[in-house]
Amino acid sequence: MKAQIRKKASLADSAAAARLALRTAGHAPPVPGAPGAQADLILGGGGFVDPGDRKTQHFAFARVDVAARRVGLTPTTFLPHGVAVDPLDASRVVAFEKIGPGAAEIDLARGRVTRGIRPAEGRWFYGHGAFSPDGKLLYSTETVNARESGVIGVRDAKTLAYLGEFPTFGENPHDCHLIEDGKVLVVTNGGGALGTDMRPCVTYVDVPGRRLLEKQELQSDRFNTGHLTLGGTDALVVVSAPRKGLTEHDLGAVSLRRGKDALRTMTEPAEVAARMHGEALSVEIHEPSGIAAVTHPNGGMVTFWSITELKLLKVLDLPRPRGLALTRDARRFILSYGETAELVLVDPGSLEPLPETRLSQSFLTGSHLFNWNRLIPNGAT
Numbered sequence: 001m002k003a004q005i006r007k008k009a010s011l012a013d014s015a016a017a018a019r020l021a022l023r024t025a026g027h028a029p030p031v032p033g034a035p036g037a038q039a040d041l042i043l044g045g046g047g048f049v050d051p052g053d054r055k056t057q058h059f060a061f062a063r064v065d066v067a068a069r070r071v072g073l074t075p076t077t078f079l080p081h082g083v084a085v086d087p088l089d090a091s092r093v094v095a096f097e098k099i100g101p102g103a104a105e106i107d108l109a110r111g112r113v114t115r116g117i118r119p120a121e122g123r124w125f126y127g128h129g130a131f132s133p134d135g136k137l138l139y140s141t142e143t144v145n146a147r148e149s150g151v152i153g154v155r156d157a158k159t160l161a162y163l164g165e166f167p168t169f170g171e172n173p174h175d176c177h178l179i180e181d182g183k184v185l186v187v188t189n190g191g192g193a194l195g196t197d198m199r200p201c202v203t204y205v206d207v208p209g210r211r212l213l214e215k216q217e218l219q220s221d222r223f224n225t226g227h228l229t230l231g232g233t234d235a236l237v238v239v240s241a242p243r244k245g246l247t248e249h250d251l252g253a254v255s256l257r258r259g260k261d262a263l264r265t266m267t268e269p270a271e272v273a274a275r276m277h278g279e280a281l282s283v284e285i286h287e288p289s290g291i292a293a294v295t296h297p298n299g300g301m302v303t304f305w306s307i308t309e310l311k312l313l314k315v316l317d318l319p320r321p322r323g324l325a326l327t328r329d330a331r332r333f334i335l336s337y338g339e340t341a342e343l344v345l346v347d348p349g350s351l352e353p354l355p356e357t358r359l360s361q362s363f364l365t366g367s368h369l370f371n372w373n374r375l376i377p378n379g380a381t
Contacts, residue, residue, distance in 0.1 A: 014075030030072035045080035045366025078102025082128035241279030323369035
Protein backbone atom coordinates (compact mmCIF):
# COMPACT_ATOMS: atom_id res chain seq x y z
CA MET A 1 0.00 0.00 0.00
CA LYS A 2 1.31 3.44 -0.92
CA ALA A 3 2.28 5.55 2.12
CA GLN A 4 0.10 8.53 2.84
CA ILE A 5 1.86 11.83 2.23
CA ARG A 6 1.82 14.19 5.20
CA LYS A 7 1.23 17.85 4.41
CA LYS A 8 3.24 19.68 7.09
CA ALA A 9 6.89 19.76 8.07
CA SER A 10 9.08 22.13 10.09
CA LEU A 11 11.62 24.30 8.26
CA ALA A 12 14.45 22.47 10.04
CA ASP A 13 13.11 19.12 8.83
CA SER A 14 12.63 20.57 5.36
CA ALA A 15 16.22 21.84 5.27
CA ALA A 16 17.57 18.38 6.10
CA ALA A 17 15.23 16.80 3.55
CA ALA A 18 16.32 19.32 0.91
CA ARG A 19 19.99 18.47 1.40
CA LEU A 20 19.19 14.78 1.08
CA ALA A 21 17.00 15.36 -1.97
CA LEU A 22 19.75 17.29 -3.74
CA ARG A 23 22.32 14.60 -2.97
CA THR A 24 19.93 11.88 -4.11
CA ALA A 25 19.37 13.74 -7.38
CA GLY A 26 23.15 14.08 -7.87
CA HIS A 27 23.25 17.89 -7.66
CA ALA A 28 26.19 19.87 -6.33
CA PRO A 29 25.14 22.59 -3.89
CA PRO A 30 25.09 26.19 -5.13
CA VAL A 31 28.18 28.32 -4.63
CA PRO A 32 27.75 30.43 -1.46
CA GLY A 33 27.39 34.19 -1.78
CA ALA A 34 25.52 36.62 -3.97
CA PRO A 35 24.47 35.42 -7.45
CA GLY A 36 26.69 36.27 -10.40
CA ALA A 37 25.47 39.02 -12.70
CA GLN A 38 26.34 37.09 -15.86
CA ALA A 39 24.56 33.82 -15.09
CA ASP A 40 21.14 32.53 -16.02
CA LEU A 41 19.87 32.04 -12.48
CA ILE A 42 16.39 30.57 -12.63
CA LEU A 43 14.10 30.99 -9.61
CA GLY A 44 10.76 29.40 -8.82
CA GLY A 45 8.68 27.29 -6.50
CA GLY A 46 9.26 23.65 -5.79
CA GLY A 47 7.69 20.79 -3.91
CA PHE A 48 9.15 17.39 -3.19
CA VAL A 49 8.56 14.31 -1.07
CA ASP A 50 11.22 13.57 1.57
CA PRO A 51 13.49 10.89 0.05
CA GLY A 52 14.20 9.64 3.58
CA ASP A 53 10.69 8.65 4.68
CA ARG A 54 9.06 8.89 1.22
CA LYS A 55 5.90 10.43 2.63
CA THR A 56 6.52 13.93 3.99
CA GLN A 57 5.70 16.77 1.62
CA HIS A 58 8.11 19.72 1.61
CA PHE A 59 8.00 23.09 -0.13
CA ALA A 60 10.99 25.13 -1.25
CA PHE A 61 12.17 28.14 -3.17
CA ALA A 62 14.38 26.66 -5.88
CA ARG A 63 17.28 28.28 -7.71
CA VAL A 64 19.13 26.81 -10.68
CA ASP A 65 22.37 28.15 -12.14
CA VAL A 66 21.89 26.92 -15.71
CA ALA A 67 25.49 27.16 -16.92
CA ALA A 68 27.03 25.73 -13.75
CA ARG A 69 24.22 23.15 -13.51
CA ARG A 70 23.87 23.71 -9.78
CA VAL A 71 20.61 23.58 -7.84
CA GLY A 72 19.77 25.12 -4.48
CA LEU A 73 16.69 24.78 -2.29
CA THR A 74 15.47 27.19 0.39
CA PRO A 75 12.74 25.54 2.53
CA THR A 76 9.46 27.46 2.83
CA THR A 77 6.15 26.82 4.57
CA PHE A 78 4.19 27.24 1.32
CA LEU A 79 4.65 26.57 -2.40
CA PRO A 80 6.16 29.75 -3.90
CA HIS A 81 4.35 30.98 -6.99
CA GLY A 82 5.30 34.54 -8.02
CA VAL A 83 8.64 36.23 -7.32
CA ALA A 84 9.64 39.90 -6.98
CA VAL A 85 13.24 41.15 -6.79
CA ASP A 86 14.22 44.22 -4.76
CA PRO A 87 15.64 46.80 -7.23
CA LEU A 88 17.92 48.18 -4.50
CA ASP A 89 19.24 44.82 -3.32
CA ALA A 90 19.10 42.09 -5.93
CA SER A 91 19.96 39.37 -3.40
CA ARG A 92 16.64 40.09 -1.70
CA VAL A 93 13.53 38.55 -3.21
CA VAL A 94 9.94 38.08 -2.08
CA ALA A 95 7.91 35.00 -3.00
CA PHE A 96 4.11 34.72 -2.81
CA GLU A 97 1.70 31.83 -2.38
CA LYS A 98 -0.85 31.37 -5.19
CA ILE A 99 -3.97 31.49 -3.01
CA GLY A 100 -3.32 31.63 0.72
CA PRO A 101 -1.58 33.43 3.58
CA GLY A 102 1.99 32.62 2.55
CA ALA A 103 4.67 35.12 1.51
CA ALA A 104 8.31 35.40 2.50
CA GLU A 105 11.41 37.51 2.13
CA ILE A 106 14.35 35.38 0.95
CA ASP A 107 18.07 36.16 1.01
CA LEU A 108 19.60 34.61 -2.12
CA ALA A 109 23.15 35.10 -0.90
CA ARG A 110 22.54 33.09 2.27
CA GLY A 111 19.89 30.83 0.81
CA ARG A 112 17.35 31.26 3.60
CA VAL A 113 14.05 32.86 4.51
CA THR A 114 14.67 36.03 6.53
CA ARG A 115 11.09 37.12 7.24
CA GLY A 116 7.57 35.89 6.70
CA ILE A 117 4.88 38.25 5.42
CA ARG A 118 1.22 37.98 6.38
CA PRO A 119 -1.78 39.38 4.51
CA ALA A 120 -4.18 41.81 6.16
CA GLU A 121 -7.01 40.32 8.22
CA GLY A 122 -9.59 38.50 6.11
CA ARG A 123 -7.40 38.38 3.02
CA TRP A 124 -5.20 36.00 1.10
CA PHE A 125 -2.31 36.58 -1.20
CA TYR A 126 -3.20 35.65 -4.75
CA GLY A 127 0.17 34.78 -6.21
CA HIS A 128 2.11 37.76 -7.50
CA GLY A 129 3.67 41.07 -6.53
CA ALA A 130 6.16 43.73 -7.57
CA PHE A 131 8.51 46.28 -6.07
CA SER A 132 8.13 49.90 -7.14
CA PRO A 133 11.01 50.95 -9.44
CA ASP A 134 12.49 53.17 -6.72
CA GLY A 135 12.51 50.25 -4.28
CA LYS A 136 10.38 52.01 -1.68
CA LEU A 137 7.15 50.02 -1.96
CA LEU A 138 6.08 46.41 -2.35
CA TYR A 139 2.78 45.66 -4.11
CA SER A 140 0.89 42.36 -3.93
CA THR A 141 -2.31 40.98 -5.44
CA GLU A 142 -4.76 40.15 -2.64
CA THR A 143 -8.42 39.23 -2.29
CA VAL A 144 -10.88 40.29 0.40
CA ASN A 145 -12.17 36.75 0.86
CA ALA A 146 -15.68 37.54 2.09
CA ARG A 147 -16.44 39.57 -1.04
CA GLU A 148 -13.90 38.23 -3.55
CA SER A 149 -13.00 41.85 -4.27
CA GLY A 150 -9.48 42.49 -5.47
CA VAL A 151 -6.98 44.86 -3.90
CA ILE A 152 -3.33 45.66 -4.30
CA GLY A 153 -1.71 45.56 -0.89
CA VAL A 154 0.95 48.25 -0.41
CA ARG A 155 3.85 47.69 2.01
CA ASP A 156 6.95 49.57 2.97
CA ALA A 157 9.61 47.69 1.01
CA LYS A 158 12.17 47.91 3.80
CA THR A 159 10.11 47.23 6.92
CA LEU A 160 7.30 45.31 5.17
CA ALA A 161 4.80 47.31 7.24
CA TYR A 162 1.34 47.42 5.67
CA LEU A 163 0.63 50.94 4.38
CA GLY A 164 -2.72 50.55 2.66
CA GLU A 165 -4.27 49.36 -0.57
CA PHE A 166 -6.00 50.30 -3.79
CA PRO A 167 -8.56 48.39 -5.87
CA THR A 168 -7.77 46.16 -8.83
CA PHE A 169 -11.25 46.94 -10.23
CA GLY A 170 -12.08 43.26 -10.42
CA GLU A 171 -12.38 40.10 -8.35
CA ASN A 172 -9.81 37.48 -7.32
CA PRO A 173 -6.76 39.21 -8.90
CA HIS A 174 -3.69 37.18 -9.73
CA ASP A 175 -0.89 38.40 -11.99
CA CYS A 176 0.41 41.98 -12.04
CA HIS A 177 3.02 43.89 -14.04
CA LEU A 178 4.23 47.45 -13.55
CA ILE A 179 4.66 49.49 -16.74
CA GLU A 180 5.35 53.12 -17.63
CA ASP A 181 8.08 53.51 -14.99
CA GLY A 182 5.81 52.15 -12.28
CA LYS A 183 2.95 54.55 -12.93
CA VAL A 184 0.57 51.87 -14.27
CA LEU A 185 -0.12 48.38 -12.92
CA VAL A 186 -1.61 45.79 -15.29
CA VAL A 187 -3.62 43.18 -13.36
CA THR A 188 -5.45 39.97 -14.27
CA ASN A 189 -8.69 39.61 -12.31
CA GLY A 190 -9.93 36.01 -12.35
CA GLY A 191 -13.53 37.01 -11.64
CA GLY A 192 -16.17 35.04 -9.78
CA ALA A 193 -17.92 31.78 -10.53
CA LEU A 194 -19.51 31.15 -13.91
CA GLY A 195 -23.01 32.59 -13.87
CA THR A 196 -22.17 35.56 -11.64
CA ASP A 197 -21.68 39.13 -12.83
CA MET A 198 -18.08 39.11 -11.55
CA ARG A 199 -16.51 38.78 -14.99
CA PRO A 200 -12.81 38.07 -15.47
CA CYS A 201 -10.86 40.99 -16.90
CA VAL A 202 -7.50 42.66 -17.34
CA THR A 203 -7.30 46.11 -15.79
CA TYR A 204 -4.84 48.96 -16.23
CA VAL A 205 -4.66 50.90 -12.97
CA ASP A 206 -3.15 54.36 -12.47
CA VAL A 207 -0.97 53.73 -9.41
CA PRO A 208 -0.52 57.33 -8.15
CA GLY A 209 -4.18 58.20 -8.79
CA ARG A 210 -5.61 54.80 -7.71
CA ARG A 211 -8.04 54.93 -10.65
CA LEU A 212 -9.05 52.63 -13.48
CA LEU A 213 -7.58 53.54 -16.85
CA GLU A 214 -8.77 50.62 -18.97
CA LYS A 215 -10.55 47.29 -18.64
CA GLN A 216 -10.38 44.39 -21.09
CA GLU A 217 -12.76 41.42 -20.87
CA LEU A 218 -12.42 38.14 -22.74
CA GLN A 219 -14.75 37.16 -25.56
CA SER A 220 -16.02 34.09 -23.70
CA ASP A 221 -17.32 33.97 -20.12
CA ARG A 222 -15.98 30.42 -19.62
CA PHE A 223 -12.36 31.47 -19.05
CA ASN A 224 -10.67 33.38 -16.27
CA THR A 225 -7.71 35.70 -16.81
CA GLY A 226 -4.71 34.01 -15.23
CA HIS A 227 -1.29 35.24 -16.33
CA LEU A 228 -0.17 37.86 -18.79
CA THR A 229 2.90 39.15 -20.52
CA LEU A 230 3.51 42.31 -22.49
CA GLY A 231 5.63 42.69 -25.58
CA GLY A 232 7.11 45.94 -26.81
CA THR A 233 4.70 48.83 -26.54
CA ASP A 234 1.49 47.27 -27.76
CA ALA A 235 1.38 43.46 -27.47
CA LEU A 236 -0.54 41.67 -24.73
CA VAL A 237 -0.90 37.92 -24.21
CA VAL A 238 -3.31 36.56 -21.59
CA VAL A 239 -3.56 32.89 -20.65
CA SER A 240 -6.59 31.43 -18.94
CA ALA A 241 -7.87 28.50 -16.93
CA PRO A 242 -11.51 27.38 -16.91
CA ARG A 243 -13.71 29.87 -15.09
CA LYS A 244 -14.35 29.29 -11.38
CA GLY A 245 -17.14 26.72 -11.08
CA LEU A 246 -15.83 24.65 -13.99
CA THR A 247 -13.27 21.82 -13.74
CA GLU A 248 -9.76 21.09 -14.98
CA HIS A 249 -11.38 18.93 -17.66
CA ASP A 250 -12.89 22.06 -19.20
CA LEU A 251 -10.89 24.22 -21.58
CA GLY A 252 -8.50 27.05 -20.91
CA ALA A 253 -7.49 29.62 -23.51
CA VAL A 254 -4.89 31.90 -25.04
CA SER A 255 -5.86 35.48 -25.93
CA LEU A 256 -3.79 37.96 -27.94
CA ARG A 257 -3.96 41.68 -28.47
CA ARG A 258 -2.10 44.21 -30.59
CA GLY A 259 -2.43 47.95 -30.11
CA LYS A 260 -5.78 49.14 -28.84
CA ASP A 261 -7.78 46.25 -30.28
CA ALA A 262 -9.85 44.00 -28.04
CA LEU A 263 -8.32 40.79 -26.71
CA ARG A 264 -8.90 38.02 -29.23
CA THR A 265 -9.20 34.47 -27.88
CA MET A 266 -7.54 31.95 -30.15
CA THR A 267 -9.97 29.28 -31.37
CA GLU A 268 -8.00 28.07 -34.39
CA PRO A 269 -6.75 25.54 -35.20
CA ALA A 270 -9.78 23.91 -33.57
CA GLU A 271 -7.91 20.66 -32.89
CA VAL A 272 -5.30 22.58 -30.87
CA ALA A 273 -7.84 24.66 -28.95
CA ALA A 274 -9.62 21.42 -28.07
CA ARG A 275 -6.45 20.18 -26.32
CA MET A 276 -6.26 23.15 -23.93
CA HIS A 277 -7.74 21.21 -21.02
CA GLY A 278 -7.35 22.95 -17.68
CA GLU A 279 -5.18 26.00 -17.36
CA ALA A 280 -2.98 27.62 -19.94
CA LEU A 281 -0.29 28.28 -17.36
CA SER A 282 2.88 30.20 -18.19
CA VAL A 283 3.55 32.64 -21.00
CA GLU A 284 6.67 34.35 -22.32
CA ILE A 285 7.38 36.50 -25.38
CA HIS A 286 10.58 36.27 -27.41
CA GLU A 287 10.72 39.84 -28.70
CA PRO A 288 13.16 39.47 -31.62
CA SER A 289 10.98 36.87 -33.34
CA GLY A 290 7.61 38.11 -32.12
CA ILE A 291 6.79 34.66 -30.75
CA ALA A 292 4.80 33.97 -27.58
CA ALA A 293 5.19 30.58 -25.92
CA VAL A 294 2.43 29.17 -23.68
CA THR A 295 2.45 26.01 -21.55
CA HIS A 296 -0.57 23.70 -21.24
CA PRO A 297 0.20 21.11 -18.52
CA ASN A 298 -2.98 19.05 -18.87
CA GLY A 299 -2.85 19.27 -22.67
CA GLY A 300 0.74 18.00 -22.74
CA MET A 301 1.90 20.73 -25.08
CA VAL A 302 3.57 24.08 -25.54
CA THR A 303 1.94 26.35 -28.11
CA PHE A 304 3.81 29.06 -30.02
CA TRP A 305 1.98 32.10 -31.38
CA SER A 306 2.86 35.00 -33.65
CA ILE A 307 2.04 38.20 -31.77
CA THR A 308 2.09 40.19 -35.02
CA GLU A 309 -0.11 37.88 -37.10
CA LEU A 310 -2.16 36.56 -34.15
CA LYS A 311 -1.91 32.96 -35.25
CA LEU A 312 -0.51 29.60 -34.14
CA LEU A 313 2.98 28.77 -35.36
CA LYS A 314 3.68 25.39 -33.79
CA VAL A 315 2.73 22.85 -31.14
CA LEU A 316 5.49 21.15 -29.14
CA ASP A 317 4.34 17.95 -27.44
CA LEU A 318 5.89 17.45 -24.00
CA PRO A 319 4.61 15.89 -20.77
CA ARG A 320 3.29 18.45 -18.25
CA PRO A 321 5.11 21.60 -19.39
CA ARG A 322 4.90 24.33 -16.73
CA GLY A 323 7.30 27.24 -16.35
CA LEU A 324 8.77 29.54 -19.01
CA ALA A 325 11.48 32.19 -18.99
CA LEU A 326 14.02 33.71 -21.35
CA THR A 327 17.78 33.42 -21.18
CA ARG A 328 19.65 36.51 -19.98
CA ASP A 329 20.57 37.44 -23.56
CA ALA A 330 16.94 36.86 -24.69
CA ARG A 331 18.10 34.40 -27.36
CA ARG A 332 16.26 31.32 -26.13
CA PHE A 333 13.29 30.16 -24.12
CA ILE A 334 13.86 28.20 -20.91
CA LEU A 335 11.20 25.59 -20.17
CA SER A 336 10.37 23.23 -17.30
CA TYR A 337 8.35 20.08 -17.92
CA GLY A 338 7.66 16.54 -16.78
CA GLU A 339 7.03 14.94 -13.43
CA THR A 340 10.65 15.48 -12.34
CA ALA A 341 10.82 19.10 -13.58
CA GLU A 342 13.28 18.74 -16.43
CA LEU A 343 14.78 22.07 -17.49
CA VAL A 344 15.68 22.68 -21.14
CA LEU A 345 16.40 25.53 -23.54
CA VAL A 346 14.21 25.94 -26.62
CA ASP A 347 15.45 27.53 -29.82
CA PRO A 348 13.06 30.25 -31.13
CA GLY A 349 14.13 29.47 -34.70
CA SER A 350 13.21 25.79 -34.77
CA LEU A 351 10.89 25.94 -31.72
CA GLU A 352 12.48 22.68 -30.61
CA PRO A 353 14.28 21.78 -27.36
CA LEU A 354 18.07 21.69 -27.40
CA PRO A 355 18.82 18.24 -25.90
CA GLU A 356 22.37 19.11 -24.84
CA THR A 357 20.99 21.81 -22.49
CA ARG A 358 18.63 19.51 -20.57
CA LEU A 359 18.99 19.46 -16.77
CA SER A 360 17.21 16.66 -14.93
CA GLN A 361 15.43 17.06 -11.60
CA SER A 362 15.60 20.84 -11.33
CA PHE A 363 13.07 20.85 -8.43
CA LEU A 364 11.32 23.75 -10.22
CA THR A 365 7.96 22.02 -9.96
CA GLY A 366 5.91 25.20 -9.46
CA SER A 367 3.98 27.16 -12.06
CA HIS A 368 6.63 29.61 -13.21
CA LEU A 369 10.28 30.28 -13.92
CA PHE A 370 11.93 33.64 -13.23
CA ASN A 371 15.32 34.55 -14.64
CA TRP A 372 16.92 36.61 -11.87
CA ASN A 373 19.24 38.36 -14.32
CA ARG A 374 16.30 39.59 -16.37
CA LEU A 375 14.57 40.97 -13.28
CA ILE A 376 17.40 42.99 -11.78
CA PRO A 377 17.99 46.62 -12.83
CA ASN A 378 21.47 47.60 -13.96
CA GLY A 379 23.71 48.04 -10.98
CA ALA A 380 21.36 46.37 -8.52
CA THR A 381 23.89 43.71 -7.63
